[in-house]
Amino acid sequence: MSTNSISRFFRWFFFRSRGDSPFKTILIHITLIICSVIAVYPALRVVTISLRPNDTLLTTDLRIIPENATLNNYKEVLFGAPEKNRQSDFFLWIWNSISVVAVTSVISVILAAISAYAFSRFKFPGRAAGLVFLLTTQMIPAGMLLLPLFIMIAKLKMINTSLGLIIAYAVTSVPLTIWTLKGYYDTIPVDLEEAALIDGASRLTVFTKIILPLSTPALAIAFLFSFMGGWSEYLVARVVLQKNEIYTWPLGIFTFAQEFTVSWGQFAAASVLIAIPVMALFLYSSKWLISGLTLGSVKG
Amino acid sequence: MENDSFLRRNLPTILWIAVLASTYFVLSALITPFTSGITLNTEIVTDRLKEIGSFLFGILGGLAIIEIYFYQIFFREPINRTATIVTRGIQIVLGVLTLIVIISFFNTTDLIKLGESAFGKFVHLPADSFTNLQDSLVKSKVATKDSGAMIAGIIFAAGILALYAVIQFISKPKASRAGLAYLLIMPAFIGVLFLIIYPFLFEIKLAFSNASLGTQATKNAEYGLIYGWENLKALFTGSVAKDAKFFEVFWRTILWTGINVTFHTLGGMGLAILLNRKLAFKGLYRTLLVIPWAIPTTIAAMALRNEFDSRYGLFNILLGNINEWFTTVSLNTANIVGIGNVFAWLAATIGPVSWKQDPFWAFVSVLMANIWLGIPFMSVIILGGLQSISQEYYEAAEIDGATRWQQFRNITLPLLRPVLTPAIILGVVWTFNKFDIIYLITQGGPQEKTDILVSSMYKAAFQFYRYGFTAMFALVIFAILFVFTLIYLKTSGGLKSATE
Numbered sequence: 123m124s125t126n127s128i129s130r131f132f133r134w135f136f137f138r139s140r141g142d143s144p145f146k147t148i149l150i151h152i153t154l155i156i157c158s159v160i161a162v163y164p165a166l167r168v169v170t171i172s173l174r175p176n177d178t179l180l181t182t183d184l185r186i187i188p189e190n191a192t193l194n195n196y197k198e199v200l201f202g203a204p205e206k207n208r209q210s211d212f213f214l215w216i217w218n219s220i221s222v223v224a225v226t227s228v229i230s231v232i233l234a235a236i237s238a239y240a241f242s243r244f245k246f247p248g249r250a251a252g253l254v255f256l257l258t259t260q261m262i263p264a265g266m267l268l269l270p271l272f273i274m275i276a277k278l279k280m281i282n283t284s285l286g287l288i289i290a291y292a293v294t295s296v297p298l299t300i301w302t303l304k305g306y307y308d309t310i311p312v313d314l315e316e317a318a319l320i321d322g323a324s325r326l327t328v329f330t331k332i333i334l335p336l337s338t339p340a341l342a343i344a345f346l347f348s349f350m351g352g353w354s355e356y357l358v359a360r361v362v363l364q365k366n367e368i369y370t371w372p373l374g375i376f377t378f379a380q381e382f383t384v385s386w387g388q389f390a391a392a393s394v395l396i397a398i399p400v401m402a403l404f405l406y407s408s409k410w411l412i413s414g415l416t417l418g419s420v421k422g
Numbered sequence: 423m424e425n426d427s428f429l430r431r432n433l434p435t436i437l438w439i440a441v442l443a444s445t446y447f448v449l450s451a452l453i454t455p456f457t458s459g460i461t462l463n464t465e466i467v468t469d470r471l472k473e474i475g476s477f478l479f480g481i482l483g484g485l486a487i488i489e490i491y492f493y494q495i496f497f498r499e500p501i502n503r504t505a506t507i508v509t510r511g512i513q514i515v516l517g518v519l520t521l522i523v524i525i526s527f528f529n530t531t532d533l534i535k536l537g538e539s540a541f542g543k544f545v546h547l548p549a550d551s552f553t554n555l556q557d558s559l560v561k562s563k564v565a566t567k568d569s570g571a572m573i574a575g576i577i578f579a580a581g582i583l584a585l586y587a588v589i590q591f592i593s594k595p596k597a598s599r600a601g602l603a604y605l606l607i608m609p610a611f612i613g614v615l616f617l618i619i620y621p622f623l624f625e626i627k628l629a630f631s632n633a634s635l636g637t638q639a640t641k642n643a644e645y646g647l648i649y650g651w652e653n654l655k656a657l658f659t660g661s662v663a664k665d666a667k668f669f670e671v672f673w674r675t676i677l678w679t680g681i682n683v684t685f686h687t688l689g690g691m692g693l694a695i696l697l698n699r700k701l702a703f704k705g706l707y708r709t710l711l712v713i714p715w716a717i718p719t720t721i722a723a724m725a726l727r728n729e730f731d732s733r734y735g736l737f738n739i740l741l742g743n744i745n746e747w748f749t750t751v752s753l754n755t756a757n758i759v760g761i762g763n764v765f766a767w768l769a770a771t772i773g774p775v776s777w778k779q780d781p782f783w784a785f786v787s788v789l790m791a792n793i794w795l796g797i798p799f800m801s802v803i804i805l806g807g808l809q810s811i812s813q814e815y816y817e818a819a820e821i822d823g824a825t826r827w828q829q830f831r832n833i834t835l836p837l838l839r840p841v842l843t844p845a846i847i848l849g850v851v852w853t854f855n856k857f858d859i860i861y862l863i864t865q866g867g868p869q870e871k872t873d874i875l876v877s878s879m880y881k882a883a884f885q886f887y888r889y890g891f892t893a894m895f896a897l898v899i900f901a902i903l904f905v906f907t908l909i910y911l912k913t914s915g916g917l918k919s920a921t922e
Contacts, residue, residue: 133827150696151703157693158710161798165713167736168725184739202459213462221470225478237610244603252607258907259618265855265876266896269883270624271617273640277531284470285477293617300610325602354718357858361884367461372720376862386728393721404716405709408802 168397172196172390195391211366212392215374219353222284222370226291227348231341234299239329241300242307243315253304259297265357267293272361286362287370291355295348302347306340307333343410346403353400371396476572483579485609490586491516492608496601498593505592512585523548532640533624552578628893629653635887643890653894662895663881666870675854675874678789682853685793687846690800697801698808708805715798723862726791730777730863737787738774745773781871784864788872792859800845807841808834847910851903875899 135149166186173191174181183189202210240246241253271290280286314336315328323331334341356372363369366377375396378389429436453460495513500506526545528534536542556574559565565573630650633643662668693711697704714722729736752765777787815833824832857877860866866873866881873881879899883892 133825147701150699150701154693154696154701154707154711158707160794161711161713164726164729164736164794165717165722167729168721181734184736200460201456204459208459209461210459211461213460214466217462217467217470221474225474229478229481233610233613237607240603240606244600244606246600246603249603252611255614258904259614260851265857265880266900267618267621267625268880269889269892269896270621270628272883273628273889274531274621274624277640284474288474288477289617292613293621296610296613296617354720356720357861357880367466372718375720376724389724393725397717397721400718401713401716405712408712408716 165397168390168393170390171387172394174387176387195387196395199388199391199395211369211374212371212395214367215369215371216396218284218368219370219372222287222291223349223352225284226288226295226352227345229288230292230295230299230348231303231345233296234303234344235334235337235341238300238303238307239333241304243312256297256301260301268358268361275362282363282365282368284368287359290358290362291352295351298351299344299348302344303337303340306337306343310336339410343407346407346410350404472568479572480575483575485612487579487582488520488612489605489608490583492605493601494586494589494593496598496605497596498589499596500593509589509593512589516582516585519548531624533620533627625893625896628890629897631890631893633889633893634891640889649890650894653891654898656891657895657898662875662878663866663870663873663886666873666878671870671873671875671878674785674872675876678874679850679853681789682792682796683846683849686796686800686849687842689793689797690802690804693797693801694804694808697805712798712802714795715802719795719858720862722795723791723859726787726794727863730787732774732776732778735777737777741772741774745769748772778864779868781868784868784872788860788863791863792853792856795859796849796853800849803841803845804838807838810841811837850906854903875902 135146170186170188172195173193174188175190175192175194181188198208198210199212200210202208241249268290271293275281275286275289278286280289310333314332318328318332319325354372355370356376359370359373363373366374369377371392375389375392378385378392457463491513494509498509500509522545525534525536526549529536529542529545530549536545552574555577556565556570559573560567560570627645628640628643630647630653631640631643631645632649632652633640658668660667662671697708697711701707728734730738732738748765748769752762752769755762755765775783777783811834815837816829819829819833854874855876857874857880860872860874860877861880864872866877870878875895876899879892879895882888882895
């Protein structure tokens with residue numbers, strides 16, 4: 123009897139979409155509020171810890187704004203602590219990350235924008251094989267090729283340089299970007315190009331004057347995808363970069379985050395500083411990100 | 423008039439430049455007093471820009487040379503007999519040269535070993551002549567040490583371009599149907615060749631070697647089928663990283679993938695169904711619920727790792743508080759038979775847990791973290807799918823007297839399938855390979871009891887330096903995933919739709 127009533131409650135709760143009774147609406151709100159708290163609270167804890175003064179870092183206090191809240195951690199992370207003779211690497215790490223990830227994204231978007239057009243519009247021997255190959259590369263774990271790539275990068279003397287990391291990141295980024303953009307090009311009607319071709323335009327003119335302008339949003343999505351993919355990557359970077367001067371921020375921040383120590387507050391402050399712009403960008407663009415995801419994967 | 427239109431046309435650009443410039447000045451003015459505490463300086467920035475700039479310049483130059491080569495093959499036709507001989511001659515020489523450069527690249531990266539043999543020396547001729555030119559340039563003070571490589575490259579490129587100009591001069595245009603397509607995919611093709619095919623071949627070769635720290639990676643490694651067999655034997659009978667055995671880790675990987683994907687899908691589906699209705703604060707809920715996905719994974723993982731601390735972590739604080747509450751209640755209700763015992767039992771069972779020492783709880787902790795991180799993605803995907811289902815179906819079903827459950831079973835689920843199936847399949851593959859959470863939170867510990875296949879492989883390579891073994895391990899993982907993908911493609915017919 124009890125399982126039956128539970129399942130009846132379950133069905134009533136989930137599968138009634140219109141004309142909800144007030145009681146049910148309240149229940150839904152309560153569920154959603156609990157879920158939101160679960161989603162947000164661990165993130166808020168990081169903010170809390172970043173605001174704690176150093177002497178009360180170790181506490182079992184659960185308040186969001188701690189006692190004697192201070193911005194000292196932020197100051198120390200950003201600008202170092204001259205009185206302790208310590209310099210801040212924060213901007214260095216951010217710069218390292220940006221230079222690597224932006225270059226990777228630009229390269230893969232350019233390569234993909236050109237080749238995806240060929241895959242989308244031309245019939246040529248080898249096309250199907252190429253597409254299937256690109257699909258399989260998405261199934262290969264990125265970590266799987268890491269060892270041979272690592273040896274290759276080492277032999278080319280690119281360990282501890284941003285170039286080595288750019289190469290390693292391009293491995294996953296290029297096929298994914300081609301796939302996403304091909305999906306988008308497929309949705310642009312061919313009539314437009316055919317009209318232009320009949321009017322005497324060349325293929326290149328069609329590509330640069332019609333396709334590229336029409337696919338600016340997709341190019342932006344592809345860039346963002348590739349950027350997000352590399353931006354917070356840790357494992358590959360750890361293998362390729364072994365010197366503090368060249369660390370990207372995930373590696374740098376990890377040096378703070380060892381255990382509950384003094385630098386735990388600095389880790390939290392650095393995390394907040396990095397996460398807020400990224401989250402803002404993400405939430406702002408999430409709609410397009412999702413449409414990009416569905417273009418790449420769902421369409422097959 | 424002219425001026426006016428010029429200004430108006432370029433006003434947005436000018437405004438952007440003004441905004442960027444003023445931001446730059448304000449930021450630099452704000453930061454200047456603190457520069458003594460910052461290690462980043464303009465020198466580092468310009469050095470990096472130079473490094474990346476010359477790298478990109480080299481790549482673009484190389485690609486342009488290859489593109490022109492194929493352009494002339496596809497779109498140019500020699501005007502007469504002598505021209506044909508000259509053209510094909512130049513093209514063959516350049517083709518052979520490229521082949522030699524590729525072989526010498528293989529040689530430098532140890533894919534093949536030519537050593538000091540005559541062929542090895544011959545293959546190294548282009549590279550040697552390049553270094554010689556570079557050295558003589560530096561010696562004659564034409565170039566500095568940094569720019570030597572670039573100037574030598576430009577001289578080489580100029581030589582090749584001159585040959586191209588000759589071909590161009592003695593040929594006439596020709597039509598080609600598929601030529602443009604090949605020219606367009608050429609850059610990406612070369613990239614994929616270099617970044618995926620080549621490492622993959624290398625991996626296969628490594629799998630049949632005894633490369634390890636002792637052999638200085640590939641330098642003194644020996645190759646042969648016997649080493650491949652030994653690596654395979656070691657994989658299935660020996661330990662994969664330090665102590666853990668292959669099948670133990672394999673089943674844990676299956677468990678890890680299964681639990682994660684199940685919770686992601688069910689949780690995502692539940693949230694999506696709750697959100698797919700008229701509701702106050704819907705936008706707010708959506709934003710809040712998507713936050714675990716929006717936080718950079720590395721930050722989330724490192725933050726959660728400290729929340730699993732036995733004394734100061736969030737989870738043990740909460741569990742400790744609950745335990746305290748149960749204890750007080752059980753003390754107060756000790757006289758009441760039944761209830762008092764229940765609370766005493768609860769107080770004895772629920773309490774702080776050693777997340778880091780106990781293998782079971784360590785595994786639970788990484789599962790909790792990954793589930794927390796993964797639900798938003800699924801719910802967003804499913805919500806998108808739900809919103810695309812027309813409301814008319816439900817109205818029609820309602821008129822026919824279908825219950826809500828029937829509507830869900832017979833309308834929502836089938837119409838959600840095109841969204842759900844690929845999302846689940848991709849989810850399985852991603853989760854199977856996703857070990858950054860595990861690595862950052864538990865490092866696979868305690869005693870490798872939270873390692874999954876991919877994280878064991880990572881450790882075997884970069885902590886234990888068993889290169890040959892790792893390569894074989896990677897091939898086995900690849901085979902597992904490949905079989906899974908084939909089954910998926912066969913059942914869903916995804917391959918056909920992909921290439922159409």
